[in-house]
Amino acid sequence: MTATILLSQDSRGVATIRLNRPDLHNAMDDEMVGLLTHTLRQVAADESIRVVILTGNGINFSAGHDMAWLQRIAGASADEIAQQARLVTTMLHTLDTLPQPTIARVQGSAFGIGAGLISCCDIAYGVSEALFSFPDTRIGAIPASIAPFVLRAIGERAARRYFLSAERLNAGKAKRLGLLHQVVEDEELDSAIALQVSNLLCNGPQAMHQAKCLINDLALLGTTKEAMELAIHRASETRSSQEGREGLRAFIEKRKPHWQD
Numbered sequence: 001m002t003a004t005i006l007l008s009q010d011s012r013g014v015a016t017i018r019l020n021r022p023d024l025h026n027a028m029d030d031e032m033v034g035l036l037t038h039t040l041r042q043v044a045a046d047e048s049i050r051v052v053i054l055t056g057n058g059i060n061f062s063a064g065h066d067m068a069w070l071q072r073i074a075g076a077s078a079d080e081i082a083q084q085a086r087l088v089t090t091m092l093h094t095l096d097t098l099p100q101p102t103i104a105r106v107q108g109s110a111f112g113i114g115a116g117l118i119s120c121c122d123i124a125y126g127v128s129e130a131l132f133s134f135p136d137t138r139i140g141a142i143p144a145s146i147a148p149f150v151l152r153a154i155g156e157r158a159a160r161r162y163f164l165s166a167e168r169l170n171a172g173k174a175k176r177l178g179l180l181h182q183v184v185e186d187e188e189l190d191s192a193i194a195l196q197v198s199n200l201l202c203n204g205p206q207a208m209h210q211a212k213c214l215i216n217d218l219a220l221l222g223t224t225k226e227a228m229e230l231a232i233h234r235a236s237e238t239r240s241s242q243e244g245r246e247g248l249r250a251f252i253e254k255r256k257p258h259w260q261d
Contacts, residue, residue, distance in 0.1 A: 002020065003020060003035075004019070004020050004021050004031070004032040005017065005018070005019065005020060005032065005035045005036050006018040006020045006057075007039050007042070007043070009048075009049060012050065012051075012197075012201060013048050013049050013050035013051070013201075014049075014050065014051045014052075014197055014201075015043055015046075015049045015051070015052050015100075016052075016053045016054075016055065017039055017040070017043070017052065017053070017054050018055055018056060018057050019032075019036075019054075019055070019056040019057065019061070019062055020056075020057050021057075021058075021066075022056070022057045022058025022059070023058070024063065024066060025058065025059070025060040025062070025108075025109075026056040026057070026058060026060060026061060026062040026063060026114070027062065027063040027064060027065060027066040027067070028062060028064070028065065028066055028069070028114075029065075029068060029069040030084055030087055032066075033087045033113075034087060036091055037087075037090055037091040037094050040091070040094045040098060041094060043098065043100065044094070044098050044100070049100055050100060050200070050201055051100060051101055051102075051103065051197050051200050052098060052100045052101070052102045052103070053102075053103045053105050053193065053197070054095070054102060054103070054104050054105065054117060054121055055104075055105035055106075055107060056107060058108070059107075059108045060107075060108035060109045060110070060114075061104075061106045061107060061108050061109060061110040061114050061117075061118070061130070062111070062112075062113060062114025062117065063109070063111055063112075063114065064110075064111040064112025064113045064114050064115075064135070065112055065113060069084075070139075085144065085145045088113060088116075088145040088146070089145045092116055092117070092119075092120050092145070092146060092149055095117065095120040095121070096120040096149060097212075097216070099209040099212070100205070100208075100209070101122050101123070101200050101208050101212075102120070102121040102122045102123070103121060103122070103123045103125065103193060103196060103197070103200075104118045104121035104123070104124040104125065104126075105125060105189065105193050106118060106124060106125060106126035106127065106130055106180065107127060107130075107186070107189060108127065108129075108130055109130050109131040109132065110126075110132050111131075111132065111133050111134070111135055112133075112134060112135060112136065112143060112146065113145075113146060115132050115133070115134060115146065115150060115179065116143075116145070116146030116149055116150060118153075118179060119146065119149040119150045119152065119153040119154075119179065120149050122212065123181055123196060124179065124180045124181050124182075125180065125182050125183075125184060125189060125192055125196070126171050126174065126175075126180040126182075126183055126184075127171065127183070127184060127185065127186045127189055128172075128183050128184065128185055128186075129171070129186070130170075130171045130174070131168045131169070131170060132168065132169050132171075132174050132179060133162070133166060133167065133168040133169065134146075134150070134162055134163050134166060135166045136163075136166070137163065137164060137165075137166045138166045142163065143163055147159070147163070152219070153178050153179050154177040154178050154179055155177070155178065158177045171183045201260070202260060204243045204244070204247050204257065204259060205243070205259060206238075206243045207238060207243060207244065207247070210234060210237075214230075214231070214234050217230060218231065243257075243259070246258055
């Protein structure tokens with residue numbers, strides 16, 4: 001049986017996770033969701049991994065829910081449906097909180113869960129011909145499992161339109177809304193990702209992790225006094241860490257920090 005999730009790692013500590021159901025446009029079922037969650041946890045625990053790229057094999061990134069999975073859900077009880085939804089939210093949360101910086105390499109269209117995965121990545125590149133949508137309302141459902149992550153990415157106003165209408169948006173619109181950070185032509189995708197990977201490898205691994213944690217925590221607090229105190233505490237904690245001190249010494253001494261060796 002062909003594995004639906006593939007994981008590889010190069011000598012620099014760059015891991016690539018590939019959705020691998022190209023014949024079904026990387027549509028996901030509960031087994032594939034569980035396997036991706038397991039793979040993400042494996043990556044999170046591996047300190048040798050510095051950067052994570054999430055992509056798909058075939059012409060599209062992910063078509064969302066697998067049809068056979070939807071057919072099974074159609075006859076399920078409310079409790080069973082809630083359990084299936086929990087699988088998706090757990091997967092997305094695991095990706096969203098991964099300690100390493102994550103790059104979505106969107107080589108084709110992404111619908112539903114696929115768009116949710118992109119929303120959870122720190123940086124997202126997509127090809128110009130890609131299309132995106134949240135098609136749940138077409139079948140009398142709502143994109144609830146992916147909603148917290150997509151809402152953060154594109155904002156409430158855009159979510160109102162595209163969740164309700166289920167219409168497709170092109171890559172240019174996805175970039176303007178914040179679902180993608182950069183749109184490139186197909187032949188430019190790998191070179192653009194390679195450039196960003198090189199950029200990320202220059203940065204302190206723990207500093208990038210702490211930056212992600214700080215953003216998530218501050219997002220819950222806004223600009224309150226508690227938020228400012230938290231920012232002060234995290235700044236002190238990171239600057240006084242072994243990595244923080246090494247980075248500053250390297251800058252002063254005009255040399256590369258140890259993580260670039």
